Amino acid sequence: MSLDTKWLEDFLQLAEMQHFSRAAEARHITQPAFGRHIRALEKAVGQTLINRSTTPISLTPAGRQFRTIARNIVSQMEDGLKLLNGIEKPLLNPIRIATPHSLSSPTLLDLIHHLEESEISAQFSVDILRVDYAVQSLSEGDCDFLLGFEILSLLQPPFKNLCLGQGDFLLVSVTDSQGKAKFAPQTESVPILRYSSESYSARLIEQKQPELTTLNTYPVFESSMCQLHKEMALRGKGIAWLPDTLIQQELTNGQLVAIDPKQYRIPYQIRLYRNGSPLHNDAETVWETLKEQLLTHWQLTTPWDTP
Structure with missing residues (x-):
């Protein structure tokens, strides 16, 4: 399979703007050329990514999953190029976590500390967001995980979750x-x-x-x-x-x-949510490690005991 990274960037722009002509304008190319790029991308991955029958256009289920994959590929490439050119020293393939203010401290910090104690060597990038924005971030592939309370819309496919505590x-x-x-x-x-x-x-x-x-x-x-x-x-x-x-x-x-x-x-329950699409290696390692530890009855949090 041969993929042009510009096709990925075009696809991500279209997924964000939900309009072919506006996305083409934002990418500074003609609409016919933009459309050819999207069709070439769909042919390369062997899936229809765009539902063209809706107004505005929308992503197919495969398109929603591929959006996460595309973001990871583009992000890793951009970070690598910055490092090679000495522009800055970015976090390389950080694990991106979105969480609301109420769980940022100490719960998220405790989770990161626990992962470090579990000998997971990874870098973390954290966004503190309102719950609805955090859900949007996860849905659009802007983060690998969402640490949150029970969120009904994320308790069903294509999302997965682990109950880390209560x-x-x-x-x-x-x-x-x-x-x-x-x-x-x-x-x-x-x-x-x-x-x-x-x-x-x-x-x-x-x-x-x-x-x-x-x-x-x-x-x-x-x-x-x-x-x-x-x-x-x-x-x-x-x-x-x-x-x-x-x-x-x-x-x-x-x-x-x-x-x-x-x-x-x-x-309440504290859950770690993710998309069903494959994540980068460090994020998948975190997921599998926590899943195995939960089988041993480990919990990140337990209810406060009444004196």
């Missing part, structure tokens, strides 16, 4: 001078730090809402970021739902306390 969203309050919760929503009206409606955390809590009717709260702050809620909670601005992985240290040292954790805890 935990709970806990309702927490800053402590008073006696080390007890400053706020008691069961007995008085208290301020709550609310998640914006488009966030994963808001959707998860909303599913549990019928069971939380005993809470007497009023919103004083809204954000999609768990980290901001944590900082506001530590400043005594209100109670907040926070993932236990994010507040292990604060729970242990008594800065935060879980409010009635037997009643107010919402379970």
Whole structure:
């Protein structure tokens, strides 16, 4: 099979713009020449990559898989040329991970440390994104893995996933001078730090809402970021739902306390997602290593234990 790398770049441009003439213009070639490149690419790989019957045009299932492969090939070639020409010292074939803010620290850092302890020698490139942008990044082949909570759209083909651990969203309050919760929503009206409606955390809590009717709260702050809620909670601005992985240290040292954790805890799972398409060697090694370790009952995270 003979592939021209320019065909790959043309294909990636078309996949992004979903329009032949605009993609051709962006690539600075005529539309007829651009169309010939795409047809030549399809002939070379032996698959129809573009669904031309839709408006705008779309990728076929094979096209979606090939997009990941094409991105990897083009990225590796660009990095290699930069290295050869001494332009810069790029990360060579880094493992690209997208994750939301709430899992970036310490969960993602713990995962990278665990992989290093497992003698996996690799470089990592991390993008901290909103969940919907992270899903788009994975779908379009811009990352190898997405570390996230349960994402329904990724729990089915062509995606694969590994459940790396689990935990709970806990309702927490800053402590008073006696080390007890400053706020008691069961007995008085208290301020709550609310998640914006488009966030994963808001959707998860909303599913549990019928069971939380005993809470007497009023919103004083809204954000999609768990980290901001944590900082506001530590400043005594209100109670907040926070993932236990994010507040292990604060729970242990008594800065935060879980409010009635037997009643107010919402379970979640942490999963590593990938496309079904083949990844580069280092990424495949990571996947296979974690898959084997999970068979031995290893977990990256476990739920916080109530004292």
